[in-house]
Amino acid sequence: MLPFRLEVETHRVRQVQLGEVTQLAGDVLQINAAEVAGWVLQDSRIATARLELAHPGEATRIVHCLDAVEPRAKLAGPGSIFPGFLGGPETVGRGRTVRLAGVSVLTSSRYPQPFSGLLAAREALVDMSGTTATYSPFSQVINIVLVLTPQAGLDNADYDDAVRRASLKVAQGLARLAIDQAPDDVAVFDSSEATADLPRVAYFYQLQGQGPMADTFLYGRTIDNLVPSLIHPNEVIDGAIVSGVYVYAAFKNPTYLHQNNPVIWELQARHGKDLNFAGVIINRGHNYTQFDKERSSHWAAKLAGFLQADGAILTAEGGGNSAIDMMLACQYMEQMGIRTTVMTYENPGPDGRGWPLFYTVPEADAIVSLGMAEGSTRMPPVARVIGDDLLLDDQTPAIGPFETAMYSQYCAPSQVGGNVLVGRQF
Amino acid sequence: MLKVIHYINQFFAGIGGEDKADAGFEVRPGAVGPGRALQAALDGQARVVLTLVCGDNTFHDQRTDVIPAALSAIQEAGADLFVAGPAFNAGRYGLACASLCAAVEESLGVPAITGLFPENPAVEMYRDRVLIVPTSHSAASMKEAVAAIARVGLRRASGVRLRPAAEEGTIPMGYRANWVEQTPAAVRAVNMLLAKVAGRPYQSEVDLPPKPEPVPPASPVADLSKATVALVTEGGLVPVDNPDHIESSDATKWARYPLAQLAAGAGVSFQSIHGGYDARWVNADPNRMVPRDAAQALVSAGVVGRLHEYFYVTVGTGTSVAHAAEIGGGIARQLLADGVHAAIVTST
Structure with a gap:
């Protein structure tokens, strides 16, 4: 592997408050709401920007959630954080990066035009307290919510781009507040040296790419027609992968969970201890035809072979269609002698008694469960709603109580393992 | 007490x-x-x-x-x-x-x-x-x-x-449900993989139940030119107000609507409420999902005897096997009761 060495400074934020000066003082992040809204409003496609805070434990609900981003900025090394969006497509993953841990920049908005079919931003909910706060990993962090509205006459695609750039820009701006301050810790990510006799583990990282509202971006471009490719894990940490997936809140991987992908961080942490992190293979999920799925999955398995992997961990994003791409990759890797563990959510029906997977292959005999988003759940009344008074159906008061589909819970069975849910036999 | x-x-x-x-x-x-x-x-x-x-x-x-x-x-x-x-x-x-x-x-x-x-x-x-x-x-x-x-x-x-x-410490009642697990999934996955690579025992977290029974295909239609053929779709094409409230994902219902209503000028507007594909082209022309026009041409040419007067619709995305089996069985029983000999099922 090419020498890629990245130092990641972590500044832990334990409190966020609104105030006169936008600054980081120890573990307290203070934000001048008008100033930060001003960063966003430099883009004329955004008509209004309001900033609200949601802390864990509050009786607060956030609705219409779009992307979540962790504040991060480059301190040293080539390229820009979120390359392709906030800078050119120069390769990132080296030098030094700063991050604010414990906070997320979360966008909340409606789109200007009606949607059709799949390619629609659907309702996405985060509750900050109570039993419904079990469903989202973002119930556990302080959310800096950007509530945005579009300029009149804008189309969905243009507004979508504006919203994405707004959250990335705010995330970078807030992280820059930590420059020249003492970090809580510095982690070094350097997996260039392999240790003899430790097994080589690759990560098969499948991304959703189905069209507007269901796209993932790689260095600023969508992944349509992506041939499976190698990417260094440090590039992912530096924001090379940005989410634009809003179709089903439960089954998406927002940018925050790409930046903090638990599989990548775990493999980095154990590199040289009980494994060698052999590399990351990105694959587009939802290839349109069986032929394209087989072609893509064979290619991914081949790359795992090039990496001389002894084993691979596989994750996906989205629904049943993408499970086929991942399971085929599992099958082809196993046929090449590369052992696999598949991480997947379950779909056993509302009574939990049905066949739990959309698609499987006999080789998928080591499965980690990410829980399920079956049936519906009752959202209790809360004291405060951020985002809107009504849900996207234009009827239901967001303050609750209401009954809603489990798939509206933001990252309920997080497909990269960012959540605490697991499916178990009762 | x-x-x-x-x-x-x-x-x-x-x-x-x-x-x-x-x-x-x-x-x-x-x-x-x-x-x-x-x-x-x-x-x-x-x-x-x-x-x-x-x-x-x-x-x-x-x-x-x-x-x-x-x-x-x-x-x-x-x-x-x-x-x-x-x-x-x-x-x-x-x-x-x-x-x-x-x-x-x-x-x-x-x-x-x-x-x-x-x-x-x-x-x-x-x-x-x-x-x-x-x-x-x-x-x-x-x-x-x-x-x-x-x-x-x-x-x-x-x-x-x-x-x-x-x-x-109970005998499993046979259903799966969510539980909270504090050991992160990524840690469990790496541990499981390393055990598998080393040939050590490991426990998959999803023990797959026996696969659903394969469905044997029906016998071929003896003479298509005398057969009644129905059009069936999981593509979610319904009248614009979705009168039967078919869900856009994990549907539990199916419905049927008069095929004639799909004809241009019939005065009924259809749209797809399916949550799993880009429906723009189907909404522009419903024949792309329920091929009434092509099927009608086959009838005119004498290839197919006649078309069943209704088309059948549900949504096939995120559907559990149990719901899918109920929906499929329900549609099949209705088709049999109506004397339909064959069906063309379009999927997305």
Whole structure:
């Protein structure tokens, strides 16, 4: 592997408050709401920007959630954080990066035009307290919510781009507040040296790419027609992968969970201890035809072979269609002698008694469960709603109580393992 | 203090063995026989207020009388928990315990529990409906069995959610549900993979049940030029107000609409409410999902006898196998009832 060495400074934020000066003082992040809204409003496609805070434990609900981003900025090394969006497509993953841990920049908005079919931003909910706060990993962090509205006459695609750039820009701006301050810790990510006799583990990282509202971006471009490719894990940490997936809140991987992908961080942490992190293979999920799925999955398995992997961990994003791409990759890797563990959510029906997977292959005999988003759940009344008074159906008061589909819970069975849910036999 | 009602057979009530299996149903105050061990295991949190006794043969010969009598005794006493047995590997006694637990849960909504040897035939018959703790095959382990029943029974009666079967120490009821696991999934995945690579034992977290049965294809249509053909789709094409409220994901319903309404100028607008594909092109021309135009051309050409007057629709995305089987079966039965010989199913 090419020498890629990245130092990641972590500044832990334990409190966020609104105030006169936008600054980081120890573990307290203070934000001048008008100033930060001003960063966003430099883009004329955004008509209004309001900033609200949601802390864990509050009786607060956030609705219409779009992307979540962790504040991060480059301190040293080539390229820009979120390359392709906030800078050119120069390769990132080296030098030094700063991050604010414990906070997320979360966008909340409606789109200007009606949607059709799949390619629609659907309702996405985060509750900050109570039993419904079990469903989202973002119930556990302080959310800096950007509530945005579009300029009149804008189309969905243009507004979508504006919203994405707004959250990335705010995330970078807030992280820059930590420059020249003492970090809580510095982690070094350097997996260039392999240790003899430790097994080589690759990560098969499948991304959703189905069209507007269901796209993932790689260095600023969508992944349509992506041939499976190698990417260094440090590039992912530096924001090379940005989410634009809003179709089903439960089954998406927002940018925050790409930046903090638990599989990548775990493999980095154990590199040289009980494994060698052999590399990351990105694959587009939802290839349109069986032929394209087989072609893509064979290619991914081949790359795992090039990496001389002894084993691979596989994750996906989205629904049943993408499970086929991942399971085929599992099958082809196993046929090449590369052992696999598949991480997947379950779909056993509302009574939990049905066949739990959309698609499987006999080789998928080591499965980690990410829980399920079956049936519906009752959202209790809360004291405060951020985002809107009504849900996207234009009827239901967001303050609750209401009954809603489990798939509206933001990252309920997080497909990269960012959540605490697991499916178990009762 | 919680009130417990306990069921035992004639043997454990001290009436006698097989020769007394026709002893009648009776209600005794307080704890009797193993009920005393149960009372001790309940550890002051609950009291056995009544014991129901019945001979094993009597229960089965007169179950239509015995079960209602037991239910009214339980209801009158205002029980918080019903305990049956444990019956270990006893066949008739085990069935009596399990069927009574099912009746108590389902008719009265009172929590019920029994203890059975895992190979007791009653387990296979009732495990999906009844909470059962596993016991050894014989009453020699009465003390341990009763302790397990008391432990799980008290938790069940207190209204807390039971843990997964493996942790709770119960026989799995056969359903999967969410649970909170503090060890991150990525850590579990790496551990599982390293074990698999090294050839060490590991436990997959999803134990796949037997695959759904393959569906044998219907026999070919003998003469298509005389056949009635229906158009069926999972593509979610419905009148714009979605009058049957078909869900856009994990649908539980199907509907049928007159095929003629799809014709241009019929005055009905259709759109796809399917949550799994980009419906713009279907909305622009519904024939792209339900190919009425092409099918009509085949009729005109004499290739197909006639088209069935309705088209059938559901949504196929995020659908559980159970729902899919119900929907498919429902549509197929309707097609058979209407004398349809063949169907063209378009999918997305």
